[in-house]
Amino acid sequence: MKNIANDIIAVLEKVAGSTQNGSILLHEPLFRNNEWNYVKECIDSGWVSSVGSYVTKFEQMIAEYTGVSHAIAVVNGTAALHASLEVLGVERGDEVLLPTLTFIATANAVSYCGAVPHFVDSEISTLGMDPHKLKDYLLNHTYMSNGFCYNKKTDRRIKAVVPMHTFGHSVDIEPLLEIADTFNIVLVEDAAESLGSYYKGTHTGSFGKVSILSFNGNKIVTTGGGGAILTNDDGLAKKLKHITTTAKVPHKWEYYHDQLGYNYRLPNINAALGCAQLEVLDEYLDKKRVLAKKYEYEFKAFNGVNFVTEPANSKSNYWLNAIILDENYIEQRNDVLELTNQSGYMTRPCWNLLHTLPMYSECPKMNLDTAEAISRRLINIPSSVILGEDRS
């Protein structure tokens, strides 16, 4: 069997460029627009914190971009997930369905509510939740009582399902919405990675009852740290704004809080950064597409390696590019990681599947074969916006 690590490095060099001037990171942010002007305006005016106009502007820009009625800016994507589940009534003793193949935050947010993650398998075509497998599983392993869905084994109510758009590739959301409807489970979309991604022409994050975005430093656009909650429901939007801002009741001077709330506010200075970044999002998306197309082309003829492309009917933001090794090259995965990183090309495997982590190893789960296969075979490769620029 051939040794693929060096061939992969050759492709990375061809597409992402030489590492002569330093490592090529997995995903670095790019600030070349109005970032500095807006941030300077915050500093000059003194309004860097919770008071200030960039938060509102940022929320409006997000809502407009995604086509969702309300966007609530928060301190990060994890906080966004937590507040979303809480406002939908996820609480102690409930279960929440989520992919085992996702970033840890999706499960942690469930834990913050005192609820229990319940792990679902992924499909290879989207890397996201497998609707067919989920439907079969729910039919066999749950029962309905008083209109609600319960886990046969634990008798706990399954209150929410949180599909995630992996690396920016849209999950097959339509059948998932149908399932959620059938079993009366509320759907929350973890769109942390998929700003700028579309499913059948509609922006991801606009399908869930509530959805979330992340503006962490490794995302397509960033606020340093930040996130947003999206919803078309006016009442939920109001509640979400309220509980993410300490549940303070507006008053000329009184400090009255009418329920348990959180300090999940995004500071104005971070929102300022976000406004400048959103202005160039479309340009960044174009560049990421150029980069992905180059990778796709180079890996097309590559035996033993498949480049992950956007699923049918969807347009991906190609946030994080990935290759999948053929089963018979699995033993070379660590070599590939070791050698690419040594050569200055930052690569990484998939997240450790959540059901394998100590705090989640006892949680309910279905058969997770596909997620396990993906996790053994997938490698993320350099994906920064700047790599999609013409270097000639």
Add this chain to the structure above:
Amino acid sequence: MKNIANDIIAVLEKVAGSTQNGSILLHEPLFRNNEWNYVKECIDSGWVSSVGSYVTKFEQMIAEYTGVSHAIAVVNGTAALHASLEVLGVERGDEVLLPTLTFIATANAVSYCGAVPHFVDSEISTLGMDPHKLKDYLLNHTYMSNGFCYNKKTDRRIKAVVPMHTFGHSVDIEPLLEIADTFNIVLVEDAAESLGSYYKGTHTGSFGKVSILSFNGNKIVTTGGGGAILTNDDGLAKKLKHITTTAKVPHKWEYYHDQLGYNYRLPNINAALGCAQLEVLDEYLDKKRVLAKKYEYEFKAFNGVNFVTEPANSKSNYWLNAIILDENYIEQRNDVLELTNQSGYMTRPCWNLLHTLPMYSECPKMNLDTAEAISRRLINIPSSVILGEDRS
């Protein structure tokens, strides 16, 4: 009885200046140092997020300033409190002693752990927890079992006590530490408001097993939003850094998290702001002292109003200046608030006492007479650093 509102406005005008050019806020931030340079460096380098050197620098500066071995920068003071209580083992079914006279975050952090706030009275000399009343109360209303302290009424363990340095004035911490020791209750210091305040020559925030600071926009120095956790305990410091950064175990490329963690990281861009602010903290403290001395002088001869000065044996940062109306002027409190705010001097009453809020009204509490009296009589008055500058 004389009408004091206009006389108070006259003092505010004399000390804080005229409102001709706009309102005089309660506390506005001041950026005149290296804020721009440091933030620009973040933006230029692309390192605005969790990676970057300002976070480490900020932590070192805080540790050095406060004289505590470890400072862990986090996203805000509320997160700092939550992580502190969690790492000390506060959990579902525990009770935590805290003043009823504090900002909502102190109680909310207890709730996030699933524990129950247990409210303690304040003393007029410090506005903070009354050690004498607390000791009497614990002697009468708790019992020891296996070396731990339990509430006689609820049989819940009292695991922690969280005194707070109100408006920057140091609480009488020594006797509180003795009580904590006697009853085997861990002491967490809420020093959110008291950066730059000292108790018998030692910085507040260095007495608790763990302590917290806030760098919210209304604080003496700010990072937009931010906080820090302080501790002299190496093991706790390590645990705190771990759980506030998603409990990710360091590895070249693997994403392995070994326990429930939080995304409580402070972004690098906010830390950059903080570094610049800490450089001028001493200068700001001087200015706040000048302002407080002016208020003190003007209110000395004022009948019916007492200006709150630093407690004996302590040096206050005078973060938020306050006056206390005599009992017989209480009916004029709302008038004073109304007229001062109308005249462009932002003033506000104390927080609504936490035991009066709907979500905390059923929590255990002692007699809270002094806190109630303070809350009826106290008014915060404009306190920005800039008001302490020479305007001649």
